Amino acid sequence: MIRRRPSRLKYLLDGIILENPILILMIGLCPALATSLTARDGLGMGVAASFVIITSNIIISLIRKIVPDNVRIPVFIIIISTFVTIVDYTLQAYQPALYQALGVFVPLIVVNCIVLGRAEAFAYRHGVFDSFLDGLGKGLGFTLILFVMGTAREFLAGGTFFSKSVGIEFLQKNGILFMIFPPGGFLLIGLLKALVNKYVKLE
Amino acid sequence: MGDKKESPVRPLIVLGAVSVISAFLLTWVYISTSTKIEWQRGEAINSSLASVLPQAKRFEKIETVDVWVGYDGENKKVGIAFTCAPRGYGGPIGILCGVDLEKKVTGIRIASAAEGLKETPGLGAKVREADFRQQFIGKERDEIRLKSEGGKIAAITGATISSKAVTEAVREGITRYEEFLR
Numbered sequence: 191m192i193r194r195r196p197s198r199l200k201y202l203l204d205g206i207i208l209e210n211p212i213l214i215l216m217i218g219l220c221p222a223l224a225t226s227l228t229a230r231d232g233l234g235m236g237v238a239a240s241f242v243i244i245t246s247n248i249i250i251s252l253i254r255k256i257v258p259d260n261v262r263i264p265v266f267i268i269i270i271s272t273f274v275t276i277v278d279y280t281l282q283a284y285q286p287a288l289y290q291a292l293g294v295f296v297p298l299i300v301v302n303c304i305v306l307g308r309a310e311a312f313a314y315r316h317g318v319f320d321s322f323l324d325g326l327g328k329g330l331g332f333t334l335i336l337f338v339m340g341t342a343r344e345f346l347a348g349g350t351f352f353s354k355s356v357g358i359e360f361l362q363k364n365g366i367l368f369m370i371f372p373p374g375g376f377l378l379i380g381l382l383k384a385l386v387n388k389y390v391k392l393e
Numbered sequence: 394m395g396d397k398k399e400s401p402v403r404p405l406i407v408l409g410a411v412s413v414i415s416a417f418l419l420t421w422v423y424i425s426t427s428t429k430i431e432w433q434r435g436e437a438i439n440s441s442l443a444s445v446l447p448q449a450k451r452f453e454k455i456e457t458v459d460v461w462v463g464y465d466g467e468n469k470k471v472g473i474a475f476t477c478a479p480r481g482y483g484g485p486i487g488i489l490c491g492v493d494l495e496k497k498v499t500g501i502r503i504a505s506a507a508e509g510l511k512e513t514p515g516l517g518a519k520v521r522e523a524d525f526r527q528q529f530i531g532k533e534r535d536e537i538r539l540k541s542e543g544g545k546i547a548a549i550t551g552a553t554i555s556s557k558a559v560t561e562a563v564r565e566g567i568t569r570y571e572e573f574l575r
Contacts (some may be wrong), residue, residue, distance in 0.1 A: 253411075257407055258407060261408045265407065268412055268415050269411065272415040272418060272419060275422070279422050279423060279426040279427075279430070280426060282426065283426040283429035283433060286437060290508065347514075367514055371514075
């Protein structure tokens with residue numbers, strides 16, 4: 191690569207704003223809509239997916255020089271699904287309520303475009319530390335949006351935050367139930383995207 | 394990367410090695426979490442049972458039906474807990490109901506949406522809320538009917554079907570499993 195090497199901090203920060211997986215790259219939308227019903231679910235899903243992105247990025251970057259090009263995709267998938275299975279067992283053992291709520295979306299992290307996308311586009315071509323930063327950044331960006339959406343949807347639908355009342359009785363009685371249905375998710379993600387389009391200048 | 398003369402077996406070796414390492418790692422994770430997972434499942438059942446029949450310290454499952462008999466600290470029978478799943482508005486409503494030896498309801502628990510409840514959020518799903526469930530506590534079998542049918546249970550506004558499904562199922566359940574209360 192002849193291009194000037196970008197600073198390391200950029201790898202980390204890009205994932206949060208300029209290359210936010212959901213709002214800019216527009217990938218990983220399915221889990222973002224389905225698991226952002228409450229702040230807890232959004233945060234839980236974000237952390238679970240981030241763990242997989244970071245660990246698989248590190249391992250893939252570590253072994254990138256010994257993996258032949260023609261089998262790289264199967265190798266990525268094995269590594270990714272290994273970490274997803276670890277997350278799956280761990281959640282079942284230590285966070286059963288969260289595991290119940292996330293349901294099928296935990297195993298589905300295997301096919302989350304962000305994870306394979308980062309493996310192919312970044313970790314396979316960069317060093318371990320850079321890949322770690324990239325994974326961390328993308329994970330944080332994903333988690334941030336899920337958490338914001340979960341918080342907003344939970345609040346608008348029932349006036350709660352992490353299932354605890356925030357003291358707005360009006361919302362508790364007249365919650366906008368629409369927000370916890372799929373259309374509410376679409377609406378919210380559209381509004382966030384509109385905000386981003388207005389305020390974030392892309393090159 | 395970049396090697397022009399790739400040996401044809403190298404991809405096989407790499408793929409095989411990655412698979413084997415992954416399998417070993419997962420075996421280890423499975424072994425170290427499986428007892429905890431089992432325990433969590435048992436704990437989930439036990440805490441639900443305890444929530445509907447608080448007097449009981451220990452539960453024993455009846456093998457043929459979904460009934461648990463609860464015993465207190467001195468091993469005396471204090472009541473039963475049974476499950477039923479009547480048809481609600483959107484699908485089956487999973488109910489766990491505790492009954493003491495006087496055939497009075499001690500508590501009911503209703504499955505959440507994550508556990509498969511299909512009732513409409515904000516309407517039918519309100520059967521899960523304490524306001525509705527508390528009404529059953531201390532009631533005898535014949536009082537467990539909707540007020541419109543001469544009983545003592547107030548239906549949820551706009552969710553008569555779900556309210557009725559729960560009420561009827563609890564009453565029928567008490568009749569059906571009466572024998573275990575003796």
